[in-house]
Amino acid sequence: MLSRIILASTIVTVVLVVWLVARTDRERVFYMDLGRKLDANDRARVRRVRVVTLGSALIGVAGAAFTPIPTAVLVSTLLPFVPIVWLLIEVVGAVKSAKPMEASLRFRVPLTDPPPAKQYVSLPLQVAQGALVLLSAAAFVLVRSHLPELVPLHFDAAGRPNRWGSPDELWALGGIMLFCWALSWLIVVGVAKERWALPTTQTEAYARASRRRRSLLVRMVEVLMLCVNGAVAVSWLGIALGSLPGMSHLLAISVVAALVLSAGGAVGSLVAFLAPLAAVQRELTALGGVALGTRPDGWRWGGMIYYAPDDPALFIPKRIGIGQTFNFARPAAWLILIVLLVVPIGIAFTSMLLSRR
Amino acid sequence: MLTIEVDFGSDRPVYRQIAEQFRGLVARGDLIDGEELPSVRQLAANVGVNLNTVAKAYRILADEGLVDLRHGSRARVLGGARARAPEVEELERELGDVISRLVLQGRGREEVQAFFETAVERFFER
Structure with a gap:
């Protein structure tokens, strides 16, 4: 079972990385406009990612063919992440060597309020998110009284339960769903709070492209989080129903369904939204530059970090690549970052401690 | 879409630039009597400056009789007719x-x- 999951996860990440590498052309490495022609270093980066991805794919297939020995289990479990992590390392290298167009120090600011956060969200997707959380909780409440005193709560590398406990501990999965939903709203608010600065020429066209970029970013996160929450809901109810007599086969089905949903969501949202986002980013660059209104001297570490004490903005559009970054001169940026790190690490750590009990 | 232009590369202080831009909008009739100006907080966030910079620009306009500043509410345009006659x-x-x-x-x-x-x-x- 484990080796199949590793193989499936490796295939998903390999396909994703291969797709991202295929986005490389004369002026773009992976999905990023570097603002210059690709050089020998960029081509070497792409080659390295290809080699690592191919290696991971081969090891994944080998892992599926031979049951891994216990000491190799951890290494094999980490395998699907290797191509992604390597790609990110190369992306950082590429960003540091990029030559982004300097954002103009002269820009226009509309007198009307910037479009509110609700303008970017999709009502059907938000309703679906809410319904998913509520229906999962309602379904769990219904089956709760039928559950045995002890249900499996933690599984070893081979998929066998290694910790049993009260079904009430499964409420933590509802908490994870709420956290994911809150995370998507943080990004919605962050996008809406970005500076609404426009170039001095082609102002209207830039404003339209800017709105489109924000909507695409929000939609990508909404779709991804809906799939992640779908995966959590399937796990939640799968574990609960799988604990009922004669229903243990639901455990394995829910694991596979959760993997398909989360992997499908990650790959699907990237494939569906990355290309239009890259296109709108190029359009903004041509019309007056991305990250308009930011302080050029605020971009540190090759433009990867934004630290500008005299800029009150908290959420900043990235200069290279897609998405947002923080103004790390604002204490709120550190606070949000700590919360975002502490919650998942806290959940993982608590789960590890409890499993040893 | 009404906009104001700001140039961080200019030698002129930003509060003066903001005041000049609003003065121009009122003079051209783009901002009329009774219209609300953006809140100090919103404009400061959009321009990327301290709240005091925008407040200072609004005070200049208020001193000239171009806008009405009232505590707790947005600044309102008084219109060119009520503006203090320039020296x-x-x-x-x-x-x-x-x-x-x-x-x-x-x-x-x-x-x-x-x-x-x-x-x-x-x-x-x-």
């Missing part, structure tokens, strides 16, 4: 300074006049 001598001094700088750049009388005509055209075309 003609002061304006002449400022214009004289501009003329001096143009002449020092090597422009003759006709070129200076053409410069002003173009500037006036652009102002009303905006």
Whole structure:
């Protein structure tokens, strides 16, 4: 079972990385406009990612063919992440060597309020998110009284339960769903709070492209989080129903369904939204530059970090690549970052401690 | 879409630039009597400056009688009619300074006049 999951996860990440590498052309490495022609270093980066991805794919297939020995289990479990992590390392290298167009120090600011956060969200997707959380909780409440005193709560590398406990501990999965939903709203608010600065020429066209970029970013996160929450809901109810007599086969089905949903969501949202986002980013660059209104001297570490004490903005559009970054001169940026790190690490750590009990 | 222009590369302080831009909008009739200005917080966030910078610009406009500042509510345009009459001598001094700088750049009388005509055209075309 484990080796199949590793193989499936490796295939998903390999396909994703291969797709991202295929986005490389004369002026773009992976999905990023570097603002210059690709050089020998960029081509070497792409080659390295290809080699690592191919290696991971081969090891994944080998892992599926031979049951891994216990000491190799951890290494094999980490395998699907290797191509992604390597790609990110190369992306950082590429960003540091990029030559982004300097954002103009002269820009226009509309007198009307910037479009509110609700303008970017999709009502059907938000309703679906809410319904998913509520229906999962309602379904769990219904089956709760039928559950045995002890249900499996933690599984070893081979998929066998290694910790049993009260079904009430499964409420933590509802908490994870709420956290994911809150995370998507943080990004919605962050996008809406970005500076609404426009170039001095082609102002209207830039404003339209800017709105489109924000909507695409929000939609990508909404779709991804809906799939992640779908995966959590399937796990939640799968574990609960799988604990009922004669229903243990639901455990394995829910694991596979959760993997398909989360992997499908990650790959699907990237494939569906990355290309239009890259296109709108190029359009903004041509019309007056991305990250308009930011302080050029605020971009540190090759433009990867934004630290500008005299800029009150908290959420900043990235200069290279897609998405947002923080103004790390604002204490709120550190606070949000700590919360975002502490919650998942806290959940993982608590789960590890409890499993040893 | 009404906008104001800010140039962080300019020698002119940002609060003066903001005040000048609003003065222009009122003079051209783009902002009319009773219209609300953006909140200090919103404009400061959009321009990327401290709240005090925008507040200072609004105070300049209030001193000139162009806007009404009331605690707890947004600044409102009072309209050009109620604006404090500018000191003609002061304006002449400022214009004289501009003329001096143009002449020092090597422009003759006709070129200076053409410069002003173009500037006036652009102002009303905006």
